[in-house]
Amino acid sequence: MRGWTKSLDAAGVRDPGLRADYDRQRQLVRRFRRSAYMAARLLLPPPLLVHVVAATAVMHHGDNLLDTGPLPQRETAWASWERQVHEALRTRTSDNPLLRAFAHTVSAHPRLGGIVETYLTTATAELHFTGFTTEADFQAYVDAYSYPAFMLVAGLLAPEGDDLRYRTACRTFIEGSQRLDFVNDLAEDVREGHVGVPVETMERFGVTADSLAAGVGGPPLRDLVTEQVTTARTALLAARELSALTGADGRRLAGALVEIELLTAKAVLARGAGVLHGSANPPLGGTLRVLARR
Numbered sequence: 650m651r652g653w654t655k656s657l658d659a660a661g662v663r664d665p666g667l668r669a670d671y672d673r674q675r676q677l678v679r680r681f682r683r684s685a686y687m688a689a690r691l692l693l694p695p696p697l698l699v700h701v702v703a704a705t706a707v708m709h710h711g712d713n714l715l716d717t718g719p720l721p722q723r724e725t726a727w728a729s730w731e732r733q734v735h736e737a738l739r740t741r742t743s744d745n746p747l748l749r750a751f752a753h754t755v756s757a758h759p760r761l762g763g764i765v766e767t768y769l770t771t772a773t774a775e776l777h778f779t780g781f782t783t784e785a786d787f788q789a790y791v792d793a794y795s796y797p798a799f800m801l802v803a804g805l806l807a808p809e810g811d812d813l814r815y816r817t818a819c820r821t822f823i824e825g826s827q828r829l830d831f832v833n834d835l836a837e838d839v840r841e842g843h844v845g846v847p848v849e850t851m852e853r854f855g856v857t858a859d860s861l862a863a864g865v866g867g868p869p870l871r872d873l874v875t876e877q878v879t880t881a882r883t884a885l886l887a888a889r890e891l892s893a894l895t896g897a898d899g900r901r902l903a904g905a906l907v908e909i910e911l912l913t914a915k916a917v918l919a920r921g922a923g924v925l926h927g928s929a930n931p932p933l934g935g936t937l938r939v940l941a942r943r
Contacts, residue, residue: 656695660757667753670746671699674706681709684909684936691940692901697805700754704761704802707734707751711768711798715775723776731769738762754805764804768797780858781847787828795827796820806899818891825884826910832877833917833928835861846877866922874921882914901943908939 653675657668679686682705689701714726737748741756755761774793781787796819803819831838831845838844839861844851851857854873861870885907892904912931920929 652690652695656698659695660699661696662699662753667749670750671703673746674703674750675699678702678705678709685906688905688909688940689902692905692943694898697898700758700805701802703747703750703754704805706747708798708801710747711772712775715772716778720776727773727776734765734769738765758805760807761801761804764797764800768801771797778843780843780845783849784847787845787847788824791820791824791827795823799823799826806895806903808894808896812894815891815894818888818894821884822888822891822907822910825881825888828877828881828884829910829914829917832874832881833913833924835924836927839925846873850877861925864925866925868922870922870925874924875918878914878918882911882918885910885914905939905943909936912936912939 653672657671662668662671675686685705686702689698689705693701711730714730715723717723718726733743733745733748734751737743737745737752738755741752743749743752755765771793774790775798778790778794781790799819799822800816807815827845835844835846839858844858844861848858851873854876855869856873888907889904891907892900895903909931912935913929916929916931917924923929
């Protein structure tokens with residue numbers, strides 16, 4: 650806790666109420682993204698940590714609103730949230746502690762404002778997500794939702810000046826990460842009635858949404874998982890350049906995120922058709938070694 654207090658001090662967050670707002674977001678992020686929080690805590694300089702925590706909390710809250718509950722409920726909740734975010738960014742305050750902290754973060758990092766606007770404009774791609782017919786549909790989803798959502802955090806790690814190569818590397822990373830997530834989360838997605846692997850891809854291996862729902866795995870599913878993880882891994886390996894392109898304060902974290910995703914890919918590949926019964930996690934020992942090396 651003393652380290653977090655020092656981070657708030659280093660970030661210039663002096664107001665007791667605002668410090669409490671940031672601390673609430675720290676507790677939330679630590680609970681739902683514990684490994685990512687620990688990586689950020691270990692690898693980010695204190696002044697940047699509090700802002701990454703606030704942006705991560707906003708990203709997670711948006712995810713929950715977009716994919717929890719019946720569609721009419723989600724549409725209403727998202728419309729309300731979008732209005733609240735716009736108002737908070739306009740006035741730099743809010744009745745919501747999450748948005749009070751985030752508004753302060755945007756004040757400290759003004760270029761994040763444009764990233765937020767892009768995210769709000771395209772995030773309904775997740776609201777209406779029901780699966781993909783083609784690979785092009787998947788790529789469009791990454792462009793419309795996965796990438797803008799990731800940039801809420803990655804925008805805080807960007808280098809000064811022209812960051813085109815950095816943003817391109819971020820897009821490469823999140824494409825690989827999202828493809829890997831859709832394979833690894835197959836069991837959960839099947840239960841919810843939407844699969845993130847394109848139908849045309851599944852058909853090449855003789856796999857269907859109905860067969861997955863019936864619990865049919867075997868060699869066809871194993872081969873599908875192998876292909877999708879291999880494709881994801883290719884993107885993640887290409888994204889290794891991300892750490893060199895990231896601003897100096899975020900390089901260690903960016904490099905660790907890529908390596909942890911590569912460990913996850915290896916774990917998913919080993920599980921194969923078993924992902925139909927539950928997702929795989931990167932080994933704790935390997936994750937700790939990644940963090941220790943940085």
